Amino acid sequence: MSAEVVRVGLLGLGTVGGGVIKTIRSQQEKLASRLGKRIEIVKALVRDSEKERAVHVDPALLTTDFEDVLSSDVDIVVEVMGGVEPTYDYVRALIEKGCHVVTANKELLAKRGTELVDLANQHQVHLAYEASVAGGIPILSVLRQFLRTNDIQGVRGILNGTTNFILTKMEAEQLSYQEVLKQAQELGYAEADPRSDVEGFDAMYKLYILAQLVYGESLPLADVVRKGIADLSAGHIRIASELGYRIKLIAQAYQAEKGIRLSVEPTMLPVSHPLAQIHDAFNAVQLSGNIVGDLLFTGRGAGELPTASAVVEDLAYLLTQPFTPHPTWKEKTADKAGGTLDSAERVLCYLEGSCQTATPDRVLHFLQQAGVNVQKLKVQFDLGGVLRAGLIVTGISEEHESLLKNDFGLSVRCFPILESA
């Protein structure tokens, strides 16, 4: 084996960082024969250098002071500490020193990626981030290299494993969101503070990055439609199922007339839709190219090893490549922020309220008078006199929703439908 060494610094040594160390160790022969060099971790920034860790690391490599990493003459840094502050400052300082960066940090990229891409280009270093989207699925590399001749007409997917796990379990076991969340937290599938996942932030950051690669631009995060899953009930899921649909947290980007549109929201999928088959903590990304047609990529979207796989594959790949400038990232304000619903598109409208104030006949009569086209209807009553109804409709507006709430005392939730290809 060559004596030449690649000096790697780690920012963060949590779950993914531990996975990166394990992977570099277990795959060291393969890496050495591919690179003709040995990979050596020379410094790892941690919060607490005394903490017990699942993976053994020489204590001399650990530091709590970023300056130790910066002065360690590393060739490449692997950033798996997460967050934006102080991470951005650290990554910036390392790029300015001429260090390549491999990161799994979607939030950092979605919030400061445009600057980091420019900075990396200016200093002629690689910025690699396959691990930031859909874990081990090499979707970003494919987009950057092997689908660049196609016009990508749309990209949609299940980009957050925690919420998909929760939705799968809510459906399979007819449980409420709160019950499943508790289970998911006990199993380690959801964090103690689950907001980043269940409110759709995590999926939104990933979608932002996908849009940069697909369209060469993205929206300011404030212009992305984002709805979470925390208000979903067993009732929503049951009515959806009776109408032939399954609820998934779908992230989508597409080119509308007035620029690109990004949305992350609970969406109704026909049960036969390929994305409706993605269960538990799996992720999936579906691309529509004008020449290739629809492609679907599925795999584990998170976890120690799948994410570490993407980090280490990225690291090895960039070490075999000469520097070429990264395509610039751009942000363009959406010229009309807001809903993704179009009045011609079908939505599944869920209504719940007391039978005393809202009978199916009266509700239907009202909707027909209001010009809402009802294509399908399922109604359930329970012993307590609660009406639950699911309607597939077109032409429903926010004004109609208000009237249903005020005049009929109904709670109303409308879901977009992802029609089958």
Place this chain on the structure above:
Amino acid sequence: MSAEVVRVGLLGLGTVGGGVIKTIRSQQEKLASRLGKRIEIVKALVRDSEKERAVHVDPALLTTDFEDVLSSDVDIVVEVMGGVEPTYDYVRALIEKGCHVVTANKELLAKRGTELVDLANQHQVHLAYEASVAGGIPILSVLRQFLRTNDIQGVRGILNGTTNFILTKMEAEQLSYQEVLKQAQELGYAEADPRSDVEGFDAMYKLYILAQLVYGESLPLADVVRKGIADLSAGHIRIASELGYRIKLIAQAYQAEKGIRLSVEPTMLPVSHPLAQIHDAFNAVQLSGNIVGDLLFTGRGAGELPTASAVVEDLAYLLTQPFTPHPTWKEKTADKAGGTLDSAERVLCYLEGSCQTATPDRVLHFLQQAGVNVQKLKVQFDLGGVLRAGLIVTGISEEHESLLKNDFGLSVRCFPILESA
């Protein structure tokens, strides 16, 4: 736009060749901005230069004489004529002239790929063949570039769209193989001579290529287990379904104790298996990496545009890359050719015969005496006194099968089961 031109020659101008021309035309702006060069088709070898074609081509570019292509000073040739003779000689001559090659020809690669790879390396030209496996799914590129640090423990997939279309329709409409084949031929999903598809040759060639990329070696084609779908009946499919399985023509490669094993054969998949969800003419490839876990890639595996997409993406990619030697292909004889069945593995055994000679009780008694472990059983009788039974068993041997045939007058067909991950 730069005045620089890439001179492209085409061998073959059938369905895929026409798609390549259409794609180069429709995506010309994108290609030019990516490459900084204009792509120009300078010569196309055809069998009949007078034939009407779906895509307009300047008649001056057409030739029926390969020497015209060879003397046209082309930078790259796109080989979409298929077959091994005379294709191999043409490709060889072009490589020797220093011409890069993009091919969609799985048969050529499976039969002469080891030589072509060496020849391309010797002449320092690119040999690109993404289009040869799974159409528009960029599975080979991913294996070559982004999964090289993982140990790939197995690869399996549905690599032939024609047979998957036939099996999907046999199941959905409870039709016989012959009826569906006729429909598929009328729809253009199956060729007039369907043998390459339905006998598993096409899938075998693709599997051979996948194995070269995954394991750095493959088996001589004679050592690959290959069974087709032409003997499948509606009865097989019905019994499978009653036992919770779906039949798919599965191509798999895996590392066994004594070297790699390749097989293409009708296989029983639990209906919830991800590959059991692949319908119609779609293809799918599932990879198991030791770090990344299972990845699944799905898309259209054939057809004018998906295949053309892979050809043109390959062509554009290689034009942006410096030459690097292609990893050598090797062939290693399997030290024991033959079945992939292991006595510990469960198989679904289908029996059909007359109730007069074979009652379920007697058959079961015989199997138990013979040490075959029967885990599950479904039996059907029809009005004509025909017994059809499906058994999930372990420990069944060819000797047992012979006895069932001879002593009970049963026809016997055993299918391997692909257990859920």
